[in-house]
């Protein structure tokens with residue numbers, strides 16, 4: 001049965017059940033899966049032991065919820081904890097979770113593999129040989145904490161705060177660690193966002209002041225995806241099930257993907273454009289809506305900042321909506337279907353068909369792009385901006401079946417302590433060249449350190465493996481090997497990875513069922529809060545035991561970060577003289593360190609509307625409620641919040657600018673929801689923005705400078721990018737004209753649906769399903785190159801090459817290549833206990849000056865362990881690590897690494913082996929300089945002497961004073977090539 005048929009049957013079954021006056025599963029999932037154990041029996045749930053068959057032997061379980069950590073979707077899991085052994089038998093879906101509604105993808109249940117992984121790191125380790133030599137000793141947690149606390153304290157006291165950096169891949173939490181850094185007064189947050197989603201974020205942020213979309217797939221008429229969202233997108237499983245629900249309700253699914261992804265196979269219309277041409281297509285569709293006057297005039301009149309646009313670009317015209325419409329009709333007139341067809345290689349007829357579908361969707365157009373084209377191309381942020389233009393034209397913004405700004409479908413509760421803003425600016429992560437970047441220029445760190453912009457004294461990575469995940473991994477190895485650049489590198493990780501080999505400390509952290517975190521994501525038009533918890537700790541507590549520290553129930557000495565950070569914070573300011581200690585101090589027991597129970601109990605009691613009452617109705621404390629059910633729905637069907645009228649009492653001494661932006665002297669009403677969004681500047685008199693005047697009323701509007709949707713970005717125009725201040729098409733670095741006759745575009749970003757970037761190689765079920773990453777090559781290209789499936793091909797990038805197997809297919813656009821980034825894990829030779837066996841090749845690394853080579857010397861093979869399955873490994877291929885051969889490509893506006901590669905491909909030469917890698921890091925540096933030269937630095941383009949527009953989202957915002965550019969010295973070292 002197809003997924004669509006299944007979804008239709010579920011919908012029909014639900015309708016029939018409801019018609020009988022009965023309810024489906026009575027929890028927030030509101031779906032019917034017969035296998036859900038009723039929550040009333042979660043203390044003692046009996047199932048037959050399958051291994052005892054044909055005997056009918058019962059096993060009894062405590063069912064304990066937690067949150068999956070195997071992608072960003074934060075689906076609910078239910079751990080089946082055996083009451084006899086107090087071990088987790090399996091993980092299934094949590095029907096009480098409003099986002100995932102009891103469902104999971106393959107990676108959720110595979111959490112069990114990670115927990116029982118025989119190679120996982122169980123004790124803190126300290127390097128004893130040279131860095132990267134692979135020699136380790138076990139070290140007590142106390143020694144680790146004292147050493148790190150002393151180093152960090154010294155750096156803070158000596159005002160070297162920028163030498164402390166926390167670099168996170170998948171955060172898996174909403175702000176805990178950012179607040180720890182803020183408590184230290186350290187602007188040291190670094191993330192993976194610029195190799196992930198900065199471009200799409202920039203597109204949405206510039207429109208709405210909110211950096212992500214929240215499409216209402218289930219109620220849409222047309223779902224337009226620029227991604228392989230059904231199998232691997234952002235908020236994958238929660239969105240995928242709602243996309244199928246939408247389809248079952250009659251929605252048309254349009255998928256833009258150059259590759260025939262599993263998602264594309266489910267589309268009503270699959271469009272495979274030339275990579276980088278997507279924005280041209282969306283502008284052609286927009287032009288069609290404009291020319292045929294099928295846009296929502298009233299919505300555009302009310303909510304676009306067209307007055308500002310007219311005043312800036314057409315001061316000669318009367319400032320009327322009619323003038324604007326006349327200009328609008330000309331703006332995209334060149335974006336005909338024929339033009340878009342020439343750019344995209346998709347016929348004008350198909351483009352017209354998509355345009356008609358979009359036009360017919362009205363306010364029920366759900367659109368989404370996240371990584372995909374936005375993250376692949378120079379100017380990819382305009383893919384998101386031009387896609388959202390379609391919603392903005394149709395008025396499909398926060399409507400039933402439309403696309404919401406994410407902040408309205410998300411809830412980040414106020415914590416027990418809110419530290420101050422750091423008072424310094426970290427130029428290693430927020431360099432002056434990228435004043436508009438969405439998040440830190442994380443992947444340029446080795447280049448910045450090499451240029452002498454600074455050094456790191458203590459560098460933490462967490463859920464992050466930059467040597468493997470980032471482009472240009474050999475430059476990362478060069479950086480980590482140099483102790484002058486990185487004084488102490490601490491890898492917080494449950495498993496070995498390519499970067500941890502170069503650490504000074506490797507500290508074992510818990511998997512998704514071994515730690516606490518809070519989550520909330522925009523899965524639909526609702527706000528919910530999910531609670532990740534260590535399930536064995538929660539189970540023991542439910543049985544009446546008192547557990548003080550999560551290490552007591554985790555394997556070995558595996559800890560959780562939250563307790564680790566609190567303890568480290570406590571130790572680095574033992575006498576309180578730095579003013580840091582209060583942020584890690586208990587409110588209930590002054591003078592003692594805050595514990596996780598108090599931390600979460602405070603949040604659930606004070607910051608989550610409705611939760612205390614809901615818990616009390618069951619005779620539970622809010623913390624006990626969350627420990628029992630793992631999630632809570634705060635609100636649903638929020639609708640278009642921008643239309644909400646601002647109460648008169650919030651308008652004290654109001655003032656209004658000429659565009660209708662209304663300011664007030666009233667303080668901001670307190671809100672427990674501290675979800676990040678744009679923070680527009682006050683007016684000259686210091687009044688805060690309160691809303692916008694619209695047809696006589698003051699409405700909430702959007703958190704942008706204008707309070708409206710910013711079709712015209714005064715921010716872009718003011719910071720040196722006037723020519724792209726409107727949604728526009730920027731030709732990609734892999735545009736056919738740039739590629740020339742002998743190079744092809746390599747799409748390197750696609751995920752394998754059952755894998756996680758760097759954290760699933762230790763999940764045996766997932767490894768068995770998918771374990772390699774051949775190069776997708778169209779039949780015609782294969783014929784031209786004389787290549788068949790399985791042949792070795794050499795893919796040459798700007799800085800080196802890799803050797804991989806070909807997979808010849810009709811499922812990709814001719815002239816384009818694709819290779820998944822999820823494979824090619826490797827390790828250096830090391831004794832057992834200090835390496836991972838599964839899904840990693842053993843490699844030899846060689847360096848000759850700037851020239852590096854990597855060759856696979858051994859691959860995966862069966863091995864004896866505590867898990868008998870490891871002796872049954874039958875595959876030998878682990879794929880190829882292509883990212884090592886990619887140079888950095890920072891987009892000059894968003895800061896996004898533009899992943900697509902211009903490559904030459906040929907049959908491998910004799911002597912070249914599968915998995916071979918060769919790279920010249922001197923070439924990496926040249927490419928870095930070339931891309932840096934495209935930027936427009938704040939030092940030359942800032943309109944107000946600041947480093948960055950204050951209103952733009954920035955994690956861990958420093959104080960306003962820290963935003964000021966230094967008056968004397970340029971933060972850009974001479975000779976870096978930074979110029980317009």
Ligand code: SF4
Nearest residue numbers: 068071075105108237
């Ligand atoms: S989509 Fe899959 S991996 Fe992601 S959180 Fe949900 S179950 Fe886990």
